[in-house]
Amino acid sequence: MAEPRDVIRDARRVVVKIGSSSITAPRGGVDLYQLQALTAVVAKRWLAGAQVLLVSSGAIAAGMTPLGLTKRPKDLATQQAAASAGQGGLVAAYTTAFQLHGLNTGQVLLTADDLHRRSHYVNASRTLEKLLELEIVPVINENDTVATDEIRFGDNDRLAALVAHLVDADALILLTDVDALYDGHPRLPGSSRIPVVTSMDQIAGVDISATGSAVGTGGMVTKVAAAQLATAEGINVLLTSAQQAAQALAGDDVGTLFTPTGRKRRARSRWLAHASNVAGRLVLDNGAVEAVVQRQTSLLPVGVTRVEGVFHTGDTVDLCDPDGRVVARGLVGYDSVDLIPLVGRRLDGATSTARSRNATPPARTVIRRDDLVVF
Template identity: 75%
Template sequence: MLSMASPRSAIRDAHRVVVKIGSSSITAPQGGIDSYRLQALSTVLAKRCLAGGQMLLVSSGAIAAGMTPLGLTRRPKDLATQQAAASAGQGNLMAAYTTAFHLHGLTVGQVLLTADDTHRRSHYVNASRTLERLLELEVVPIINENDTVATEEIRFGDNDRLAALVAQLIKADALVLLSDVDGLYTGHPREPDSERIGVVSSPEQIADVHITAPGSKVGSGGMVTKVAAAQMCATEGIPVVLTSADQAAQALAGEDVGTLFEPTGSPKNARRRWLAHATHVNGRLILDRGAVEAVVKRQTSLLPVGVTRIEGVFHAGDTVDLCDPQGEVVARGLVGYDSDELGGLVGRRLDTDRMNHARARGSGVRTVIRRDDLVVL
């Protein structure tokens, strides 16, 4: 009898891998870079590169690295001081990575992104091209959020989401999320009866799990953001391992460490992938049951007659969520109307006189969202 391949073989055999490392795994508790741990991680990734793989590292740590130079003992909470710490720490962080990878004969390249770079379609495409070119040149991209200039309104909020977006952006074969926790547990990791969850095959499997993790003085993320990022990639057909930085080598080798999130969906095309995960949502449209059926099952364009309520303020071309009568998000798309204009059309059919008048003006009859500008979630 032939043995079935291990579900973790997809991680072991992955050619293009995105690895995310949290601040607490490469910096000291009171701030500053932990050179030993950063070098250990770099060595693991370098070995994979030298064996023919492609590695992209999404690294937190700029703010934590800047705490010591600025005399701070705790991660700052206000945005201005965070930006100042990132400015002081980003150079130190890249210098450390440059030195660490150079020991293995590898070159690194810094890539700083803001959420705006993924929300805007042109920026999204350009970021993809830049990362692809770096990989062609056998450079290891070191990616971080541009904390120095990002504002509260356009921040990713944590690098777990950034890592998931990067994995989708460059069609990675796998994502590895590293932190100071060695996996997802059935309860708090410190509770004696908590057990590590080895494999997650569907969101329903962990629906009743209380997702939590010990806090960090230097990090901004948590287990909630890691699970959300893992599930985001799983829906796009990308396997994800969540484990501790100390188990990075074992995770990449496909060993039974941490928690593996198996793929639950298939990759979308680039435009639909961008719509589903990278755009900023500006409002919500509540649909009746008939419109939900048409949009989700038949994948038709959305007409005004199917909209029962609008929420939020948006403009034509903005991204909005489409919700069923209970408020659950079922799809997402680029709306063809301003919210003020659409408010007067909610629930109305486009009668013959209106259609003829629109044609006479040469403007055509606009749908609320065209099928090509819509993705089912």
């Protein structure tokens, strides 16, 4: 029987997320020694035949030195200025470091909007696939220079999970400043490393509220959330420190391994479930919940009991049971203002009734089964 971490050792396509604290100095600026050490590990895996994509934080931290800052800025404008000043130097450092191993890099800057919009999502996927085909190491970062709310998106942890979805990765490695998830504070006596997590229920009582480093924004909360996002789509996730990157990629017993909780879905379903921007909610009766979830049928107006939010045809909406629990997500076939008068109506006879009264338009399918994903 294979060891659990063999899935990391044998993964052919791996996304590695590097946190700010792993490649920058505590007071800002790129730490070239740490960056070159990490790129050497990644390059070794590339040269062994695997494909590795980097999701790298650090642009804002790298820009602190050029701007004369000693602490990470808190206001958005200065954060964006620091990102602008730091991004070039960060990518230049990666380019030089990988060239030492005969590898070239390609910079990819993304915002949440690039993943929310289906056309942008598909285009990003094509770009990354072409880079991998050409044996170029993608270096991906959130586009902090123009991001607004996204600039506080969890230190790129969520972005890394979505990139793993985007490229159908076999594994996601989250490198941070702690070596694993512990059942207590790592520095407290009696705290033990949690080697494997097979269900999020297993760590429900673990305190993960500690914040991230002085130059980063993430903490353990964002990393566990990213692990949950990736494992839901059949992707193995390993959380460990940057110092243990080589052992992690080799499949050694380090860090915390999160094993898949779901199976991989087709690309469009992954986007709909995790990357699309939810614009509203539809509350369903029990019969509609059973039809959509169990029989996986299309959603009809008769099964809708309430419309929440303002949305338009083609937007993503959550489908909820009578208690408000989200059971599915889909692309709606109505504007919210047009759907409200149709709540609870049957398709049968709707056309003739609507035409004779010259009132609401004929009722049609609210969400087609091909545009639904069930949770």
